[in-house]
Amino acid sequence: MNGPSQLSNKLLDATVLIAGLGYFIDMFDFFMYNMLRVSSLSSMGLSGDALTQAGLLVSNWQQAGILVGAVLWGILGDKIGRKKGLLASILVYSIGSLFSACVTSPEMYAAARFITAIGIAGEIGTGIALITERLAPRLRGYGVMIFLSCGYIGVITAGLCAELLPWRWDYILGGVIGLAVLLTRTFLKESNLFLHTLHKPVTRGGFMPLLRQPRKLWHFLCGIFMMMTCTFVPQLVFTLSPEIGKAMGLQEPVKATTVLMIGFTCGIAADLTAQILSEKLRSRKKATLVFLLLSIVSFIGYLFWPHQTLTSFLVFNALMAFTFGVWLVTATWVAEHFGTNIRATIATATPSFSRASTVLMNLAYGGLKSHGAVSAIGIIGAVIFTLALLGWFGLRETYGRDLDYTS
Numbered sequence: 001m002n003g004p005s006q007l008s009n010k011l012l013d014a015t016v017l018i019a020g021l022g023y024f025i026d027m028f029d030f031f032m033y034n035m036l037r038v039s040s041l042s043s044m045g046l047s048g049d050a051l052t053q054a055g056l057l058v059s060n061w062q063q064a065g066i067l068v069g070a071v072l073w074g075i076l077g078d079k080i081g082r083k084k085g086l087l088a089s090i091l092v093y094s095i096g097s098l099f100s101a102c103v104t105s106p107e108m109y110a111a112a113r114f115i116t117a118i119g120i121a122g123e124i125g126t127g128i129a130l131i132t133e134r135l136a137p138r139l140r141g142y143g144v145m146i147f148l149s150c151g152y153i154g155v156i157t158a159g160l161c162a163e164l165l166p167w168r169w170d171y172i173l174g175g176v177i178g179l180a181v182l183l184t185r186t187f188l189k190e191s192n193l194f195l196h197t198l199h200k201p202v203t204r205g206g207f208m209p210l211l212r213q214p215r216k217l218w219h220f221l222c223g224i225f226m227m228m229t230c231t232f233v234p235q236l237v238f239t240l241s242p243e244i245g246k247a248m249g250l251q252e253p254v255k256a257t258t259v260l261m262i263g264f265t266c267g268i269a270a271d272l273t274a275q276i277l278s279e280k281l282r283s284r285k286k287a288t289l290v291f292l293l294l295s296i297v298s299f300i301g302y303l304f305w306p307h308q309t310l311t312s313f314l315v316f317n318a319l320m321a322f323t324f325g326v327w328l329v330t331a332t333w334v335a336e337h338f339g340t341n342i343r344a345t346i347a348t349a350t351p352s353f354s355r356a357s358t359v360l361m362n363l364a365y366g367g368l369k370s371h372g373a374v375s376a377i378g379i380i381g382a383v384i385f386t387l388a389l390l391g392w393f394g395l396r397e398t399y400g401r402d403l404d405y406t407s
Helices: 014-042 048-079 082-100 106-134 137-164 167-187 192-197 208-212 214-227 229-238 241-247 256-281 284-304 310-319 322-336 343-356 358-371 373-394
Strands: none
Touching: 014 048, 014 082, 014 106, 014 137, 014 167, 014 256, 048 082, 048 106, 048 343, 048 358, 082 106, 082 167, 106 137, 106 192, 106 322, 106 343, 137 167, 137 256, 137 322, 208 214, 214 229, 214 322, 214 343, 214 373, 229 241, 229 256, 229 284, 229 322, 229 343, 229 358, 229 373, 241 256, 241 310, 241 373, 256 284, 256 310, 256 322, 284 310, 284 322, 284 373, 322 343, 343 358, 358 373
8 A cells, every 4th residue: 555655755856857858858849840840841842832731731740649649658657557658658759759850751751740749748648647646745746847847948948959950950869868868767666556556456547437437527628628728828829929920010020939938938937936826825726727817817918918019029928928837737736636547548638638739729720810810819819718717617626635546
């Protein structure tokens, strides 16, 4: 039987640091394509509408890989263990990243990004499941905070690499780092809570327990709704900032790489503040509501403030980093809603499904952009934040919950 004595009381536990390195790679690579889309496809002789269409093709296959990987690694994490799942996922990622450096056509590029995305999909959920099961309850949220902050540093690093290195070398670097992380993972310890479920007659992994428990299925959907806020902001608001800035009348050109780097830098501060607030209030629910409301206010300001300078535009993009606080607390919150037998499945599927919703957001933007980039973003944002509020109402308080249970 697992008790508090078997949980780690060290915040900088090897589990947190090694899993964090994996999420660094996850976010480094996931947003690298956003930054290299134009330069990489231009080197293949594409331009104009052909480049745009090829870019959407590659992006959609990357999102498809995220969905496949979310299901695969989540189920494997619950069936064969968190450690084995993380070892396999980083290996697949590394192969895909190195393949991405060798592509010569959009079709090859799409295949490479599909394989890479399958690999990186396993990082966030399996890592969070392992951290929440490894650390004592009072350190659980801080461990996830460090884990997610490693990912934000990965985006910032990707921005620097995109500016300094040829695009093929960026993918080679990602693959080499991935293989290095693979070696560090041989030192990981398996979750004691997972080992404990091996002796219980329960279904491990998969979505059948959700189908048998409608309330658990609703909690899963609510988590996705909450985390879609932090998919919407970087994937649409930040990535489309050149088009949005132009539509807002800015004379100075906006670089998406700059906006992404500023946004994720501020995201680290938002994470720290959100986690401290969660601990002070001793509540996931209250802390998430604060950051969700701040996100909504920031988004409204972003849309309606008369941006006359690039500085003003960048400041409001930075304020949109409040959504990263929502992502942080929700990641821990959702993991605490589900038993050890399906925790890796849910912790992997929830953020991955929210990421894959980028495809729907892109389609919505394509259908609405004839009304103007600002109006399109405003309508999509209104839907996303409404769903997030619905999700907030649907989740229960879980602060300090003992995670040694099954669903």
